[in-house]
């Protein structure tokens with residue numbers, strides 16, 4: 443069973459159709475790139491996948507749960523349990539350290555997880571993403587690529603099954619973007635599925651599957667070697 447299954451998804455804003463007939467199946471540990479011209483609806487589609495927005499019609503199954511039938515409260519609960527989200531500019535608190543920013547999502551947890559487990563997870567991820575030496579540095583002193591890696595670790599702190607990334611490398615130069623991409627690809631080994639909206643051919647090249655979003659649905663591209 444795929445982790446994500448979208449069937450005939452359509453989205454309208456005030457009666458105007460953004461897209462329709464969107465079908466997508468995302469396996470565990472798979473990275474997916476969604477391309478498409480500006481304004482076609484990539485962010486809207488990712489917001490739906492991230493549980494931030496409702497579909498107008500169609501079915502969205504995530505890990506066996508039907509998100510298309512849920513109200514906003516239940517969607518928020520699924521988001522907390524199963525979905526991580528990053529965008530082009532991960533919002534950070536500049537005067538706090540990288541580590542303090544990473545644990546912000548845990549401030550709002552009713553049930554606190556064992557802090558040894560959290561510390562271990564942050565250590566592992568920060569070594570993996572090569573920012574372990576920066577954990578106690580203030581965010582305002584870090585580069586864009588370093589901040590983006592802090593953002594990815596923060597989005598993974600609650601061990602989501604799915605990471606939704608809206609133009610995660612859009613504000614970075616190619617070299618830094620590649621480092622961030624490598625980090626995202628590393629998540630596959632832990633079974634996390636990643637869906638990335640991007641304009642970048644380089645980003646798409648590093649994903650397992652690439653799709654073009656059109657008004658009539660998603661079209662899979664064949665990858666050339």
Ligand SMILES: Nc1ncnc2c1ncn2[C@@H]1O[C@H](COP(=O)(O)OP(=O)(O)OP(=O)(O)O)[C@@H](O)[C@H]1O
Pocket residue numbers: 455460478479480481482483484485486487
């Ligand atoms: N909340 C909203 N209310 C009304 N219209 C919206 C809303 N959000 C998005 N839209 C419209 O939906 C369309 C798709 O927008 P979206 O941001 O998803 O496109 P995109 O493909 O991500 O664009 P870009 O590549 O430029 O970021 C646009 O025409 C936009 O104006």
